[in-house]
């Protein structure tokens with residue numbers, strides 16, 4: 516087991532205090548301890564064994580607790596967490612995972628073992644498939660029957676004016692592979708259905724699978740959630756309600772609530788219960804409705820979803836923000852909204868066999 520100074524290590528001085536690291540792991544030390552910390556970091560720019568570190572500390576009159584604190588704050592890294600500096604797609608991703616306190620090497624392997632089914636290839640589908648594609652997953656399955664329109668180009672950043680009229684799944688696949696030529700991608704030029712999900716689940720039944728839905732219709736959410744629960748496939752809904760980017764609840768079979776538990780999201784194939792005149796007017800108003808899809812609400816929702824997917828694949832279920840919750844952030848004010856969705860032991864969809 517060796518130790519080495521992490522690429523995350525930084526130092527600075529202010530008001531006779533030393534500042535080590537940045538972000539949530541940043542900490543302050545006295546000037547004397549700052550110099551000692553820098554000496555250890557400098558010594559470990561080349562990897563050393565634990566015994567060599569102890570000898571160095573003794574020789575330089577440095578308390579071992581200074582070394583331990585550097586390790587605890589990710590400024591010194593142990594061999595199993597060490598990320599090789601390489602000009603490849605994974606180097607910066609792994610470093611980011613290390614900054615989160617996660618094992619970047621183990622997480623990269625989880626991505627390599629997982630098939631991601633992306634239902635809906637619009638704004639959020641572009642961002643999320645780009646993020647997942649950069650992590651070299653086992654496979655990506657893209658489902659969307661839409662063709663590219665000019666009004667998509669304000670946020671669907673992997674499409675250009677030359678792509679207008681083409682199927683989104685075709686152009687997305689081409690652009691993802693151009694960024695990572697090791698990707699295996701299947702595309703389905705159709706809207707999500709029980710049948711297409713069933714076929715994909717059958718093909719992937721020996722592999723870990725995660726379904727990500729970014730469609731904007733209740734019927735897509737309803738049938739995707741039901742198919743996932745029935746086949747015991749984990750599932751995350753990523754979307755936005757005008758100016759609120761919202762994700763969850765993150766369904767993990769046997770562990771967390773599904774979107775139908777306690778009818779918390781009021782999902783129903785027919786959500787209207789008004790009398791005739793209201794129903795007619797409501798249909799007319801809703802037919803006129805357009806989602807205000809823009810960069811901020813789409814990119815924020817995709818980032819929130821990706822953050823929870825990383826914790827899910829790290830098996831840190833207690834750190835998933837949307838576990839047993841619908842979790843929203845106002846895309847203008849950053850205000851947080853949380854709707855608790857506890858597991859419903861009588862849920863018609865997910866309580867079978869319990």
Ligand SMILES: [Zn+2]
Nearest residue numbers: 773776862865
């Ligand atoms: Zn349920």
